[in-house]
Amino acid sequence: MTTEESNLVEVSRRIEAPAALIFEILANPQRHMDFDGSDMLRGAVLDRPISRVGDTFTMKMHRLGRDYLMVNYVVEFEPDRRIVWEPAPGDVGTAGGDPSKVGIPAGYRWGYSLTPDGDDATVVTEVFDCGPEENRQHLLREGGEWINGSNSVRESMTASLERLEKASTE
Secondary structure (H helix, E strand, O other), X not given: OEEEEOOEEEEEEEEOOOHHHHHXXXXXXXXXXXXXXXXXXXXXXXXXXXXXXXXXXXXXXXXXXXXXXXXXXXXXXXXXXXXXXXXXXXXXXXXXXXHHHOOOOOOOEEEEEEEEOOOOOEEEEEEEEOOOHHHHHXXXXXXXXXXXXXXXXXHHHHHHHHHHHHHHHO
């Protein structure tokens, strides 16, 4: 299932695994490469699971021929149910050359909500909220398709949920 409204994209998938197991993977930045459908992640900087709102985790990224860092601020955290973060540029190049913007959230959010569906299955919804209208203009291709690297955001999210299913059921 896919929804797209103004500044929000949601993609859902039913996964034959308990919510607690799936959430454990989502809350471990070291595991994010296991389910990254954008192929932009290159690894986590620290080996520490997310445990609450206010935690941060930094990811090594690669896009358009350039390596960079993104600092992610956890803004919602409900064990086994919901995890959401706001990315921020982690280096000057990603901050558009402005050092004052390093570590300042870029105004969009990524997250996951988990809804148990029986004892050993979960509906997982990945959510991308691009935030203010000015962000939307930078994240759309001609024709209104969301972009994320060379794929659309929707394609990347669909691939992420497929990979999350594989990581959760191996």
